[in-house]
Amino acid sequence: xxxxxxxxxxxxxxxxxxxxxxxxxxxxxxxxxxxxxxxxxxxxxxxxxxxxxxxxxxxxxxxxxxxxxxxxxxxxxxxxxxxxxxxxxxxxxxxxxxxxxxxxxxxxxxxxxxxxxxxxxxxxxxxxxxxxxxxxxxxxxxxxx
Amino acid sequence: xxxxxxxxxxxxxxxxxxxxxxxxxxxxxxxxxxxxxxxxxxxxxxxxxxxxxxxxxxxxxxxxxxxxxxxxxxxxxxxxxxxxxxxxxxxxxxxxxxxxxxxxxxxxxxxxxxxxxxxxxxxxxxxxxxxxxxxxxxxxx
Numbered sequence: 001x002x003x004x005x006x007x008x009x010x011x012x013x014x015x016x017x018x019x020x021x022x023x024x025x026x027x028x029x030x031x032x033x034x035x036x037x038x039x040x041x042x043x044x045x046x047x048x049x050x051x052x053x054x055x056x057x058x059x060x061x062x063x064x065x066x067x068x069x070x071x072x073x074x075x076x077x078x079x080x081x082x083x084x085x086x087x088x089x090x091x092x093x094x095x096x097x098x099x100x101x102x103x104x105x106x107x108x109x110x111x112x113x114x115x116x117x118x119x120x121x122x123x124x125x126x127x128x129x130x131x132x133x134x135x136x137x138x139x140x141x142x143x144x145x
Numbered sequence: 146x147x148x149x150x151x152x153x154x155x156x157x158x159x160x161x162x163x164x165x166x167x168x169x170x171x172x173x174x175x176x177x178x179x180x181x182x183x184x185x186x187x188x189x190x191x192x193x194x195x196x197x198x199x200x201x202x203x204x205x206x207x208x209x210x211x212x213x214x215x216x217x218x219x220x221x222x223x224x225x226x227x228x229x230x231x232x233x234x235x236x237x238x239x240x241x242x243x244x245x246x247x248x249x250x251x252x253x254x255x256x257x258x259x260x261x262x263x264x265x266x267x268x269x270x271x272x273x274x275x276x277x278x279x280x281x282x283x284x285x286x
């Protein structure tokens with residue numbers, strides 16, 4: 001099956017690009033990102049500030065680690081849980097009727113976001129991450145089967 | 146287990162750059178004094194300039210309100226909204242600018258209460274105070 005290796009590479013490229021872009025956009029202006037975090041009304045204060053400085057770097061490192069043989073499965077698991085957490089946060093905001101910008105890429109896209117559409121996007125990214133969590137069989141191992 | 150260790154390592158590796166960002170980034174959240182005011186955010190100096198035309202709203206808990214508040218402020222928190230909103234409406238008039246405050250720089254209750262008041266009153270003259278009650282006390286020793 002040539003489809004699975006292709007899907008794995010495509011997932012890796014997309015996830016890595018999304019995390020690098022999202023992380024870098026937030027690192028550029030952490031103070032503005034605090035407001036985006038607080039808009040969800042899930043955390044505030046010191047926790048929102050810590051999230052605003054930590055999460056962007058975690059995303060950048062995940063984006064890089066997805067290409068490192070010794071870290072990429074861990075990065076894929078992290079990406080999976082992070083995308084699911086983002087989906088839950090978006091779902092809660094939607095359920096509570098919050099009219100907010102998602103803040104997914106910092107302040108790059110101000111204004112209210114289409115939250116259901118973003119949930120679908122995040123679930124697709126979670127599926128891509130799930131694909132990468134499976135152990136990759138070595139080519140020699142594949143040939144013996 | 147290997148994947149878990151890898152994930153943990155990535156989480157740990159993110160800590161040092163995050164610390165550097167918090168300490169040295171020119172737009173660090175810990176340097177919010179340098180950050181431009183958000184929409185509907187006002188400083189103590191601006192609010193004081195409006196004088197008696199300001200209606201102060203205390204978005205903190207009733208316990209905090211009881212322990213001390215800006216003179217003339219009415220209590221209105223999200224948790225006690227139904228009980229306190231009527232008392233707020235009694236003293237509010239459309240000509241007055243409303244400034245909502247919570248405890249300090251890190252709190253976000255004032256912003257949420259201000260947003261809700263703007264929606265409920267249909268008024269744009271509802272602001273929230275940068276630095277909260279702590280900033281007001283610092284300016285009025």
